Amino acid sequence: MMRKDMGMTLWSAPHHEEPLEAVVAVPGSKSATNRALILAALADGESHIVGALRSRDTDLMINALRTLGVDITEAGDGTDLTVRPNDIRGGDVDCGLAGTVMRFLPAVAAFADGDVHFDGDEQARVRPQSVTLDALRALGVTVTGNALPFTVHGQGAVPGGDITLDASGSSQFISGLLLAAARFSNGVTIRHSGGRVPSTPHIDMTVAMLAHAGVTVNTPEPAVWQVEPTTIRASDWVIEPDLSNATPFLAAAAVVGGSVTVPHWPTHTTQAGDHIRGILADMGCSVNLSDSGLTVTSSGELQGIDADLSDVGELTPTIAALAALASTPSRLRGIAHLRGHETDRLAALATEINRIGGNCEETADGLFITPVTLHGGTWHSYHDHRMATAGAILGLRVPNIKVEDIGTTAKTLPGFEKMWARMLQGGDAL
Numbered sequence: 068m069m070r071k072d073m074g075m076t077l078w079s080a081p082h083h084e085e086p087l088e089a090v091v092a093v094p095g096s097k098s099a100t101n102r103a104l105i106l107a108a109l110a111d112g113e114s115h116i117v118g119a120l121r122s123r124d125t126d127l128m129i130n131a132l133r134t135l136g137v138d139i140t141e142a143g144d145g146t147d148l149t150v151r152p153n154d155i156r157g158g159d160v161d162c163g164l165a166g167t168v169m170r171f172l173p174a175v176a177a178f179a180d181g182d183v184h185f186d187g188d189e190q191a192r193v194r195p196q197s198v199t200l201d202a203l204r205a206l207g208v209t210v211t212g213n214a215l216p217f218t219v220h221g222q223g224a225v226p227g228g229d230i231t232l233d234a235s236g237s238s239q240f241i242s243g244l245l246l247a248a249a250r251f252s253n254g255v256t257i258r259h260s261g262g263r264v265p266s267t268p269h270i271d272m273t274v275a276m277l278a279h280a281g282v283t284v285n286t287p288e289p290a291v292w293q294v295e296p297t298t299i300r301a302s303d304w305v306i307e308p309d310l311s312n313a314t315p316f317l318a319a320a321a322v323v324g325g326s327v328t329v330p331h332w333p334t335h336t337t338q339a340g341d342h343i344r345g346i347l348a349d350m351g352c353s354v355n356l357s358d359s360g361l362t363v364t365s366s367g368e369l370q371g372i373d374a375d376l377s378d379v380g381e382l383t384p385t386i387a388a389l390a391a392l393a394s395t396p397s398r399l400r401g402i403a404h405l406r407g408h409e410t411d412r413l414a415a416l417a418t419e420i421n422r423i424g425g426n427c428e429e430t431a432d433g434l435f436i437t438p439v440t441l442h443g444g445t446w447h448s449y450h451d452h453r454m455a456t457a458g459a460i461l462g463l464r465v466p467n468i469k470v471e472d473i474g475t476t477a478k479t480l481p482g483f484e485k486m487w488a489r490m491l492q493g494g495d496a497l
């Protein structure tokens with residue numbers, strides 16, 4: 068149910084007391100879809116993508132590539148895509164709030180025969196970007212600007228070479244260069260110098276998808292990645308379900324009790340979301356991966372955790388919601404880089420958990436959450452899809468939570484509210 072409050076659209080998060088029994092199929096992975104699109108756009112022929120995610124972030128990528136001259140046609144419900152590369156041309160790119168668009172596309176734009184202007188949401192203008200742009204400059208590309216809005220002055224080719232950068236703010240700085248590197252005239256050697264690189268499974272995904280397209284990434288020593296110039300092979304891509312988007316549904320079983328199954332859960336994957344299995348088990352859930360998918364079963368009683376989430380930072384909003392409903396405190400560490408995500412997620416989570424009566428302390432690199440009795444109130448989303456879904460999880464156990472702008476979930480999961488309602492009715496959601 069929606070209502071407006073001082074201009075804000077508020078969604079009454081369903082409160083639920085009965086144990087769950089539901090199957091929830093989630094659409095394709097955002098990270099895999101946007102990588103497949105980039106690789107297909109730079110490939111030596113026609114590629115096919117099956118099971119692509121259609122959401123704001125992936126539609127921004129599709130629209131941007133079309134602007135740059137790539138031919139993308141859709142079949143069925145739009146999740147089957149055929150991509151035919153072309154010479155890259157100049158144009159205007161809207162990045163929205165998508166890290167994958169703002170960090171992956173500039174290297175592609177460098178192959179254009181003219182200027183590519185990038186801009187995005189106001190919040191995207193403060194997301195870290197200069198590492199990508201300085202790296203391109205060091206590889207021989209002319210770029211104006213250091214953050215959105217910026218312009219890549221494409222000259223048809225990228226010389227490439229050796230660079231040192233600091234990717235402690237985002238793994239996407241590395242992935243974005245690696246995805247295009249095989250097309251650089253001299254390839255690339257990327258050396259990371261700085262604090263720990265976060266979200267390393269996402270770099271593993273980049274390397275694995277490049278291998279599928281015939282490109283080898285050598286890692287002669289830790290924190291060094293090398294790509295020789297070679298052809299990016301046109302490929303068939305089958306996109307796995309988005310395991311990070313599955314986590315709020317699994318969390319529902321964890322906090323309410325009962326069980327939720329997510330079908331088609333891969334047995335081997337580079338997706339960071341797969342780590343939810345160990346995290347939910349550590350919090351006291353029973354977690355079973357079988358031919359039916361991943362099933363999480365819980366009594367609804369959870370214990371707190373002490374966890375380094377550096378590799379799986381995008382799961383933090385789900386885990387913070389679980390931690391606020393657990394019976395013992397949790398320390399979530401290794402996630403200072405979340406201050407540069409869709410919003411400053413550490414500040415946002417602490418503010419919103421405390422607003423509904425919780426006890427969440429922001430630390431230098433994470434959150435310390437002491438569970439206390441929570442009360443209803445408005446849960447602000449900050450245009451962050453995962454803040455909105457965290458509010459939905461809390462609302463299952465805390466009556467009268469109103470989530471602001473639930474529609475922001477369309478960044479990666481359009482129709483979230485309907486899937487949530489169907490899950491609570493015990494149906495097959497999707």
Ligand SMILES: O=C(O)C1=C[C@@H](OP(=O)(O)O)[C@@H](O)[C@H](O)C1
Binds near residue numbers: 098237238
């Ligand atoms: O490459 C990707 O697809 C992503 C990498 C990660 O970014 P950071 O390294 O900035 O955390 C992750 O959080 C984001 O949701 C998607």
Ligand SMILES: C=C(OP(=O)(O)O)C(=O)O
Binds near residue numbers: 164167381408409
């Ligand atoms: C950090 C995220 O997104 P982005 O790809 O915009 O960085 C996320 O989805 O949690």
